[in-house]
Amino acid sequence: MRVFICQLKRIFRAPFFLGLLAVFLAFDLYLVFSEASGHKNDWENCRRSVNMVNSVAEETGTKINSTDFKKKFAVVLDSHKRDLKSFYHQKTGKESDDLSVMLDNLEGNIYQMTRGEKNRLYDDTTVLNMENILQNRFGVYRNTDFKKDGETYIHEEKLEGFQAEFIRKNSAALQSRVKEIETDGEEDELYFPGNMCRTHGFLYGILFRALVFESALLGVLIMMYIVNFEFMHGTQALAYSSRRGRKLATNQFGAAFISGLLVPALLMAVVLPAYFALFNFSNLWNVSVSSPLNVEMSGIGFFPVITWTRMTVLQYLWATIGIAFALQAVFCLLAFAVAVFFRNNYAGFIIYAILSMGIIMIPERLPWSTPLPVITAANPFTAWKNCGSWLALSEPTLTYPTYFPVLFLLWGAIAAVVIFFGVRRFRRADL
Amino acid sequence: MRIFCQELKKIFSWKIILAVLAVTFFLYSARMKGLVWDTPSGYTKNPEIVVGTEMVHKYGPAVNKAQQLEFAEKCREEAAKPLNKRISELQEFRSAKIHSIDEMDALLSQNDDADMKKYSELYHILENSLRSSPEGGFLVYLLFYYNNAKSSVDYLQHYDEFVKEKVQSVPTEKAKKRVSEVMARPERSLLPNVPLKGESDGFTECLAVILLATVMLFIGPYLVRENRSGVKSIAYTCRSGRAVFGTQIAAAAAAAVVAMLVQIAVFLAFYFTGPHRVDLPFFGCDISGLYDINSDTYWWNMTFGQFFAWRGLIMFLIAFGFGLIIFAASRFCKNYIAMLAVMAPVGLAGAKLMVWLFDRLFSVLRTQHIEITVCALVVLAPLAVCLILLHREKTKEILS
Numbered sequence: 001m002r003v004f005i006c007q008l009k010r011i012f013r014a015p016f017f018l019g020l021l022a023v024f025l026a027f028d029l030y031l032v033f034s035e036a037s038g039h040k041n042d043w044e045n046c047r048r049s050v051n052m053v054n055s056v057a058e059e060t061g062t063k064i065n066s067t068d069f070k071k072k073f074a075v076v077l078d079s080h081k082r083d084l085k086s087f088y089h090q091k092t093g094k095e096s097d098d099l100s101v102m103l104d105n106l107e108g109n110i111y112q113m114t115r116g117e118k119n120r121l122y123d124d125t126t127v128l129n130m131e132n133i134l135q136n137r138f139g140v141y142r143n144t145d146f147k148k149d150g151e152t153y154i155h156e157e158k159l160e161g162f163q164a165e166f167i168r169k170n171s172a173a174l175q176s177r178v179k180e181i182e183t184d185g186e187e188d189e190l191y192f193p194g195n196m197c198r199t200h201g202f203l204y205g206i207l208f209r210a211l212v213f214e215s216a217l218l219g220v221l222i223m224m225y226i227v228n229f230e231f232m233h234g235t236q237a238l239a240y241s242s243r244r245g246r247k248l249a250t251n252q253f254g255a256a257f258i259s260g261l262l263v264p265a266l267l268m269a270v271v272l273p274a275y276f277a278l279f280n281f282s283n284l285w286n287v288s289v290s291s292p293l294n295v296e297m298s299g300i301g302f303f304p305v306i307t308w309t310r311m312t313v314l315q316y317l318w319a320t321i322g323i324a325f326a327l328q329a330v331f332c333l334l335a336f337a338v339a340v341f342f343r344n345n346y347a348g349f350i351i352y353a354i355l356s357m358g359i360i361m362i363p364e365r366l367p368w369s370t371p372l373p374v375i376t377a378a379n380p381f382t383a384w385k386n387c388g389s390w391l392a393l394s395e396p397t398l399t400y401p402t403y404f405p406v407l408f409l410l411w412g413a414i415a416a417v418v419i420f421f422g423v424r425r426f427r428r429a430d431l
Numbered sequence: 432m433r434i435f436c437q438e439l440k441k442i443f444s445w446k447i448i449l450a451v452l453a454v455t456f457f458l459y460s461a462r463m464k465g466l467v468w469d470t471p472s473g474y475t476k477n478p479e480i481v482v483g484t485e486m487v488h489k490y491g492p493a494v495n496k497a498q499q500l501e502f503a504e505k506c507r508e509e510a511a512k513p514l515n516k517r518i519s520e521l522q523e524f525r526s527a528k529i530h531s532i533d534e535m536d537a538l539l540s541q542n543d544d545a546d547m548k549k550y551s552e553l554y555h556i557l558e559n560s561l562r563s564s565p566e567g568g569f570l571v572y573l574l575f576y577y578n579n580a581k582s583s584v585d586y587l588q589h590y591d592e593f594v595k596e597k598v599q600s601v602p603t604e605k606a607k608k609r610v611s612e613v614m615a616r617p618e619r620s621l622l623p624n625v626p627l628k629g630e631s632d633g634f635t636e637c638l639a640v641i642l643l644a645t646v647m648l649f650i651g652p653y654l655v656r657e658n659r660s661g662v663k664s665i666a667y668t669c670r671s672g673r674a675v676f677g678t679q680i681a682a683a684a685a686a687a688v689v690a691m692l693v694q695i696a697v698f699l700a701f702y703f704t705g706p707h708r709v710d711l712p713f714f715g716c717d718i719s720g721l722y723d724i725n726s727d728t729y730w731w732n733m734t735f736g737q738f739f740a741w742r743g744l745i746m747f748l749i750a751f752g753f754g755l756i757i758f759a760a761s762r763f764c765k766n767y768i769a770m771l772a773v774m775a776p777v778g779l780a781g782a783k784l785m786v787w788l789f790d791r792l793f794s795v796l797r798t799q800h801i802e803i804t805v806c807a808l809v810v811l812a813p814l815a816v817c818l819i820l821l822h823r824e825k826t827k828e829i830l831s
Binding site: 014015016019020023024027108111148152217221224225232344345346347349350353354357358360361 | 446450453454457460461559599602648651652655766767768769770771772775776779
């Protein structure tokens with residue numbers, strides 16, 4: 001136990017660990033604060049929109065089709081329309097009943113407004129846009145036929161055999177999930193409108209992607225640092241000459257693995273509270289993520305977030321955190337597997353990076369008539385790349401409910417086999 | 432000179448060359464496909480490029496407003512031709528008595544709910560039918576392109592109103608003045624927006640990342656190896672050993688330059704022989720005042736060719752500057768993990784900086800001299816640090 005604790009101390013006192021952790025924390029907080037400050041353009045502010053939707057939810061509740069909601073929302077809408085009118089009069093000295101004329105004029109003068117005035121405009125615009133969004137919320141769902149889209153994709157890519165059947169099966173499952181969303185009331189729950197608030201895209205697509213990448217990077221460096229520590233400092237002959245010394249690798253692995261798992265915990269412990277302190281979700285924790293309002297721009301089209309099972313915002317957040325930790329465990333295991341084969345950390349790291357790039361590209365190079373692209377797409381690197389669509393509608397090869405169980409079983413097994421041979425090689429090697 | 436060559440050999444180790452080749456291959460495969468291969472219905476068939484090339488040959492790089500309108504109209508017609516052919520084959524359109532994309536678009540101008548619904552249904556039918564045709568992807572792209580071209584025609588027809596809006600949409604007085612000045616020109620550019628934006632932006636970003644990765648992979652481990660081997664105290668006992676750090680700075684800088692030039696040469700070879708060779712006729716066209724409503728206005732009067740060269744120079748300078756930063760940092764790294772821990776955030780910062788710079792390079796939406804200032808800072812600051820290190824090396828006690 002003492003040796004194990006000494007190894008842990010060695011990691012936590014390493015300048016690179018503390019330095020990188022500080023840099024990553026600073027970067028993540030920068031991401032959160034820059035999103036909150038509405039840096040992208042002067043015409044919209046996601047933070048104001050999120051907080052406004054949340055406060056509307058507090059007054060109206062979250063069941064969009066209830067008469068109570070409609071009544072209460074009409075009151076909120078009316079007060080913001082009046083506010084916009086008085087603001088327009090205050091800024092231009094004119095009167096108007098046409099909302100689009102007022103908004104066009106006010107947005108045209110946005111550079112001359114004070115921070116307080118801009119915020120007033122953002123709040124009014126959010127509520128006014130919400131009215132349109134709520135009215136047209138079924139556009140993406142009802143116009144999408146996943147079965148037909150699946151067939152089109154099969155035709156476009158000239159797929160046949162296993163892959164075509166696979167896509168057909170998953171498209172049918174997705175279509176039945178959409179039916180379920182329509183019938184179980186998920187589609188009538190309020191959510192942060194995607195094209196206005198971009199909460200899902202930012203939180204899961206940008207912030208979590210950064211967190212998973214940073215954790216993986218630091219986890220890999222910790223693993224390589226500790227596994228090759230004796231070789232790096234030329235003390236291997238001394239350390240491994242005793243019977244206890246030969247068992248050092250077990251302690252080193254344990255300490256590095258636990259530290260590796262601590263990295264995402266430390267990062268998330270700081271970054272997520274900062275995010276949720278700025279973006280208030282308090283009234284929408286229990287609404288479904290698969291809401292027709294949760295539709296964001298992706299490439300040239302709008303794509304809805306459709307999870308495979310009903311999940312609330314809170315459940316989805318916990319599930320994402322869980323998957324992030326599980327992926328971190330796989331990244332650390334793979335790093336150990338590489339580190340036991342390469343004594344030179346620079347070479348080991350470069351090989352790890354090149355392998356990860358190669359593994360991401362393998363699925364599209366394999367014959368589509370076989371199950372290979374589907375199996376190889378279940379890898380931790382592609383999963384990281386696809387962060388933001390976890391457990392939800394995504395690319396055809398990634399869109400199936402058992403994607404993550406397959407990934408963890410497959411890559412856990414691969415890492416275990418490589419580690420077994422690596423450790424055996426280490427035990428038999430002449431040091 | 433002999434020591435300089437030896438140092439260069441150390442940097443260009445075959446293992447690192449292999450690693451750089453692998454990284455370059457992966458980045459080309461993932462992000463540069465359009466630069467190397469043209470699909471049967473790809474970039475070279477883009478109506479903007481096809482029509483634009485004809486017009487550049489006919490009128491030269493600059494035209495009057497009427498000719499620019501002709502360009503936009505022709506582009507719209509080119510995009511409409513295959514779409515109309517498809518429409519004529521669809522039963523739903525025949526029963527709705529719609530024979531062309533223009534007639535379908537006319538439904539929108541009625542401002543009637545029933546017509547809007549009809550338009551939406553027909554649009555979906557057309558899009559799905561285009562997708563399932565053999566040239567699916569390209570035809571769907573044409574549908575989007577048709578709408579863009581239509582708004583460009585509209586833009587040129589109501590030019591003065593749009594200019595007012597465009598002037599209002601820029602943040603500073605100086606920028607407003609520049610936009611008004613560009614928009615008031617009698618002669619206008621024939622450069623399509625496609626070579627300037629879209630794909631070429633993606634290539635620029637990817638090449639920038641390749642340059643950065645190349646420089647860092649070569650220079651990163653260079654001094655760490657020496658720090659680990661403990662030869663410094665022996666080397667510094669002689670006079671030439673004392674001067675070796677200066678040679679190492681020169682070798683690292685030379686290696687960075689050579690490696691980047693090779694990467695840029697490979698890129699240019701693909702650019703000038705691959706599908707993007709069709710951009711060449713536009714190299715003499717001005718980059719400001721395009722017919723596209725969404726196009727940027729730039730602070731400087733420059734041609735597409737000059738802009739292309741500036742982009743290359745800026746990414747070269749930034750990657751060089753970050754190479755020097757890594758060189759200076761590697762002086763203090765006693766092991767590879769420390770080096771990698773420095774390299775990762777510095778590399779990411781470099782990539783982010785490049786992406787940010789190229790996002791709106793020279794645009795009036797940015798402060799006027801920001802790109803030049805950033806480049807100067809990124810090159811001169813690490814160069815100064817290297818010179819300070821060199822001075823320190825000459826004056827400090829090595830064995831302490």
